[in-house]
Amino acid sequence: MTTKDSQFAKGDTLTVTIDTLATGGKALTRLDGMVIFMDRGLPGQTVEVKITKKKKRFAEAVLSKVISDAPDQITPRCGHFGTCGGCLWQNMEYSKQLEWKKRFVSDSLSRIAGAQDLEINDPIPSPDTFYYRNKMEFAFGDKQGDITVGLRRYGTHNVVDLQECYLQTEHTMEILDLVREFVNSTPALTAYDPNTRRGYLRFLVIRETKHTNQCMVQIITCKDTTNGDQQHRAIRQLGQLLQERMNVTTFIHSLRTHTSQVAYGEKTYVVLGQKSLTEVLSFENGMPSLSLASHADGFFQVNTDATARLYGTAIDLAELSGTEKVWDLYCGVGGIALSAAPNASEVFGMEITPQAIASANENAKINNIENVRFVSGDVRSALENESSKPDVVFVDPPRSGMNQEVVDLIMERTPQRIIYVSCDPATQARDIATLSALYTVTAVQPVDLFPQTAHIENIIRLDLTN
Structure with missing residues (x-):
């Protein structure tokens, strides 16, 4: 009406x-x-x-x-809900969230891939619906001369000065409070303004492990324009304070000169502690646990225990017998590749980011896995240069999905089975539409890594059509 x-x-x-x-x-x-x-x-x-x-x-x-209000609406837990852009569905029961996510997967496959009457399994829920994230990217802002730190205001680039958040841990909020107090009491420090392109502080990234008691804090700033590097020296003091009072095990200072608002530094310096964090994934299907190290700029799924469910389910769907040659495209720090290795003959992983491949090789050593090799470079080029033929291919591409040339190259090798993991059912469905020329979808299993949001991971198994 x-x-x-x-x-x-x-x-x-x-x-x-x-x-x-x-x-x-x-x-x-x-x-x-x-x-x-x-x-x-x-x-x-x-x-x-x-x-x-x-x-x-x-x-x-x-x-x-x-x-x-809606008839079945619930009271959101966080006072910032509706203003902060971090959550979309805190006012929806978790069971309802899963129902909608399943519908999103079904609608994408039907509408985009033309896959009708597929059986979509109920989503595997996240073990935790709050305090589940192992990484949060916060931004600095300015409000009437005070430096704010938090998440973006919904639909804008303005920063909500967070006083509470239930996505990461309570420890994260304690770190946030200490950082806010420090930067506001240090005259040399200013917040970066994307409109004027002036200011110093840009992003604060906090990573925590769930099972190894490690914490990495990364400050991303512009170049220091003060006399005597007053700003850089203040950041080092902040790192020491966080180490002493917040048990931060790694403190990193990164410099970003590009104007785009992305929490990534072109130059990164480890000020205190180790260069990486190591997390342990424990699986529910009897697979051996896996230790995974990740550098500051390495990709690691944000929900640790749900990631174990995601990888374990992907390996189960692959039905490896121990004889297969396996490819893991877009392998990141090697999570799926190393999970598959104990039940495969050999595993080949590809990833464009050199830092991620360095972590993947480190993780192979940590877990004493020898039947894997990793290559850094564009996946399309890596596929063109690879002469072997896989039996099973795992793909876990970025949100944009696979490049058409990559899809074509996979189809040229005709692996018996493809396990497609995606964080975007729409782009996944687009790629499935092309793959369906040779492959049949035999399983669809959503896995929820993102409670309180509309995002969903989805695993699709495709078998070569005889």
Whole structure:
């Protein structure tokens, strides 16, 4: 329903009732043949929205306020909910979150891959629905002269000065509070402003292990423009304070000159402690536990115990007998490759990031696994240069999915089985549509690594069609 005629325009404010959710978590309603996508909301809520885009058959809008709650809505745990962009679904029961995530997977495969009537298994839940993240990226900001530190305000680049957060650990918030206190009491330190491109402090990244009691803090800044490197020296003092009072085991200072707002430094210096953290994955299916080291810029899944469920499920679906030659494309620090190695003849891992491959090789040594080899470089080039033929291929690409050339090269080698792990059901479905020329989907298993959000990991097994 609406308080205005359906001939609305960009900039208009409407009152509507949300009908359903679209893949990715956007809310949706229909108005006289026009679909309106909203940036957030729950089915059953009556909301006020502002139209930001209008096309022939659909419009996009941002939610301004909730007028009435959904019937099954719950009270969010965090006081920042609705303002902070870190969570989308804290006002939805976890069981309902899993139902919607399963529907997202089903809708993507049906709509994009044309895969009808597939049996989608119920999502494997995260062992923890709060305090589950092992890594958080916080940004610095400025509010009337005070330096803030937290997450981005929903839909903007402004920073919410976090006083509470339930995604990582309570220890993380203690570190955040100490950093905030220190930077505000140190005159030489200023927050970077992406609009003026001035300021020093850019990002704070906190990584914690769940089972080995390690903590890495990384400060990402601009270059020091003060006399006598006052800013850099203050950062070293902060590292010492964190080590003494917060049991931080590694402190890293990274420099970023590029203006894009990404928590990554072009130059990285280990100020205190070791260059990496080591975590232990314990599996529920009888597989031997796995120790994985990761550097500051190495990719590691953010939910440790759910990752063990993800990798264990992927290995189970592969049904390795011990004789197979296995490829692990986009292997990261080697988690899937090393999990597969005890039940494979040989394993070959490929990853574009040299630091990740260094960690993968280190992890092979840590776990005394010898039947693996890792190559750093573009996956497409690595495939073109690899002469062997795999029996089983694991792929876990970035959110954008696989490059078409990579899909073609995999199909040229005709492995008997492909285990496709993805954090985006839509791009996964796109690749499945191409692979279906030679392969049949035989299993679909979502695994939830991201409670309180609309994101879902999904594993698809494909078997070569005879």
